């Protein structure tokens with residue numbers, strides 16, 4: 001797959017259906033080092049799978065379905081692809097395993113190859129959206145995007161408290177619906193720990209009524225003991241949340257079966273079960289309580305009617 005910074009393959013099934021494949025790069029319990037910037041972090045196939053399941057539990061049905069698979073890279077990639085450049089990147093490692101690195105803007109060289117055991121790998125497969133000529137999409141810069149710079153590490157919204165008052169004057173955020181969508185997206189990203197939401201896409205034909213698509217959650221689930229509060233900036237700076245989302249978060253928090261357990265249960269039938277470590281499932285429960293506390297703080301500072309918005 002061209003486009004994007006890290007290795008992805010476009011897979012075609014015998015039925016003709018297509019999927020975007022992200023290979024496993026590191027063990028599930030590998031924690032992102034503290035000195036690594038979010039933009040240098042590897043993508044995690046299991047984060048894509050888990051984020052899809054979690055988005056459904058939250059009632060955000062905006063993510064293409066993602067499932068885990070084990071595949072043989074010799075039989076199912078090397079011997080099937082007609083892409084000569086991809087074939088060129090295959091090699092046998094010193095340990096005798098089959099590896100490849102593909103082509104992309106980052107981490108596509110022999111030092112960062114994907115290696116099988118001896119040629120079997122784990123991967124996430126996301127169902128491809130309809131092609132652009134069928135369902136054209138619009139790409140938007142995320143107003144709360146980070147800087148992606150090692151020198152200038154803070155964006156305007158990180159230093160300017162009143163950023164939301166500025167953004168609500170700008171189209172399409174002057175319409176509360178899109179802002180509420182971004183708050184929902186921030187809640188999901190906070191629960192998974194995804195700091196890498198630089199752009200988002202909508203279906204062009206639906207105009208400003210389109211929900212934002214949840215594509216690319218692969219930077220989630222990198223740090224199980226850290227809760228990155230700044231991901232919630234759209235929530236705590238605007239102090240608004242959709243009523244249905246708020247009610248669902250509270251219901252999930254009060255349920256005897258914790259959200260982490262629901263997530264585990266939801267992913268039980270995935271080929272790659274267990275998709276998440278217990279530490280990451282615990283982190284989801286802990287973060288859910290933090291989201292609800294942030295909403296509670298907003299309500300304390302203003303009032304319920306202005307924070308919890310219904311009908312949108």
Ligand SMILES: Nc1ncnc2c1ncn2[C@@H]1O[C@H](COP(=O)(O)OP(=O)(O)OP(=O)(O)O)[C@@H](O)[C@H]1O
Nearest residue numbers: 003004005006007008020064126127128129215216
């Ligand atoms: N399931 C999908 N259906 C259709 N298009 C997709 C799908 N997944 C990814 N894409 C397209 O490929 C692009 C890159 O995918 P993704 O963001 O997952 O990779 P990435 O390497 O992290 O890219 P970036 O570094 O730009 O964020 C997306 O912006 C999207 O346009």
Ligand SMILES: [Mn+2]
Nearest residue numbers: 004005196216
């Ligand atoms: Mn990405």
